[in-house]
Amino acid sequence: MKDEFLKNWDTQMKKGLLPLFVLHIIAEKTCYGYELIERLKEITGFDITESTMYPLLTRLLKEGLLEAKWVEQNTGIPRKYYSLTKDGKSKLSEMKEASRTIFSKII
Amino acid sequence: MKDEFLKNWDTQMKKGLLPLFVLHIIAEKTCYGYELIERLKEITGFDITESTMYPLLTRLLKEGLLEAKWVEQNTGIPRKYYSLTKDGKSKLSEMKEASRTIFSKII
DNA sequence: TTATATACATCGTATTACGATGTACTATTG
DNA sequence: CAATAGTACATCGTAATACGATGTATATAA
Numbered sequence: 001m002k003d004e005f006l007k008n009w010d011t012q013m014k015k016g017l018l019p020l021f022v023l024h025i026i027a028e029k030t031c032y033g034y035e036l037i038e039r040l041k042e043i044t045g046f047d048i049t050e051s052t053m054y055p056l057l058t059r060l061l062k063e064g065l066l067e068a069k070w071v072e073q074n075t076g077i078p079r080k081y082y083s084l085t086k087d088g089k090s091k092l093s094e095m096k097e098a099s100r101t102i103f104s105k106i107i
Numbered sequence: 108m109k110d111e112f113l114k115n116w117d118t119q120m121k122k123g124l125l126p127l128f129v130l131h132i133i134a135e136k137t138c139y140g141y142e143l144i145e146r147l148k149e150i151t152g153f154d155i156t157e158s159t160m161y162p163l164l165t166r167l168l169k170e171g172l173l174e175a176k177w178v179e180q181n182t183g184i185p186r187k188y189y190s191l192t193k194d195g196k197s198k199l200s201e202m203k204e205a206s207r208t209i210f211s212k213i214i
Numbered sequence: 215t216t217a218t219a220t221a222c223a224t225c226g227t228a229t230t231a232c233g234a235t236g237t238a239c240t241a242t243t244g
Numbered sequence: 245c246a247a248t249a250g251t252a253c254a255t256c257g258t259a260a261t262a263c264g265a266t267g268t269a270t271a272t273a274a
Contacts, residue, residue: 005170006201012260013123015230017209019116024213034252044212052231054254059230063112077239077252094113096214102124103210105151106131107203119230122261141221159262161223166261183270184221 014046018056020099021046023065023084023092032071032079033057057082065091121153125163127206128153130172130191130199139178139186140164164189172198 025031025039037053040046060066065088068080084092132138132146144160147153167173172195179185191199 005172005198008260009123009126009202010205011231012126013205013209015122015261016116016120017123018231019119021213032252033254044209049232050252050254051233051235051256055230058254065112073252075240079252091110091112095116098117099120099210100214102120102151103206103214106128107207107210115229118228118262122230125262139221140223156263157221157223158225158264158266162261165223180221186221 014048014052017044018046018048018052019060020092020095022053022056022060023088023095026066026082027084027089027092030081030083032081034079036082060088064088121155121159124151125153125155125159126167127199127202129160129163129167130195130202133173133189134191134196134199137188137190139188141186143189167195171195 021040021044022036025036025043031039033050033053036057037048037050040048040053057066057068061068061082064085066082067085068082070078071081072078128147128151129143132143132150138146140157140160143164144155144157147155147160164173164175168175168189171192173189174192175187175189177185178188
């Protein structure tokens with residue numbers, strides 16, 4: 001028996017939190033998409049699929065907050081590694097600051 | 108010169124935060140819609156319009172987290188006052204707890 | 215009279231998470 | 245050897261929701 005309201009609320013929360021967490025994780029260490037899905041799960045508990053992560057990364061790339069480069073593997077499929085641009089770092093700071101401010105109102 | 112990315116991020120953050128803040132404010136004191144818009148602005152800085160607030164209140168009503176009653180005024184238009192149901196109080200607690208947990212990961 | 219504030223409400227649009235689905239390579243296991 | 249699961253990328257259609265625009269009605273101030 002799932003609670004439909006809270007389930008939906010979680011989904012809506014992610015719309016704001018995902019970009020923040022993804023930038024935060026990449027800021028610590030350059031990552032590729034599939035890895036990000038796992039690290040995000042580990043760190044935040046968010047269980048998102050590829051159909052959420054890849055469009056998000058593409059968006060952040062287009063916005064100029066991320067840059068990517070393909071890295072061939074000795075074996076297996078090449079990986080697309082993402083890192084923060086200068087603008088990405090600056091935006092991440094602003095987002096964290098805004099989050100701190102907002103959450104101090106209620107928590 | 109507005110930053111389109113941060114402006115859009117704010118909007119997406121609201122999709123999760125608004126229900127939380129609205130329930131939080133109503134929990135402190137029974138409120139009507141127009142009043143909520145002002146109190147929300149005061150407390151959180153969120154500048155939302157009627158086209159955001161009224162559908163949100165209708166939703167929370169339908170979900171059973173809020174209940175409402177019309178109150179006639181000596182002068183002017185009647186006000187629809189909202190208060191938390193038992194389920195609303197319980198959901199609000201869960202949402203605050205979830206928020207604390209999530210934000211502790213990053214802030 | 216006109217404008218502004220109060221107080222309710224709805225409609226169409228844009229954004230975005232998610233389920234479903236697809237492609238391709240590697241490793242395991244029966 | 246064949247089948248399954250895991251890694252790694254990607255796209256499409258749908259549903260949820262903030263927001264601009266707009267509408268109705270009353271009260272007050274310029």
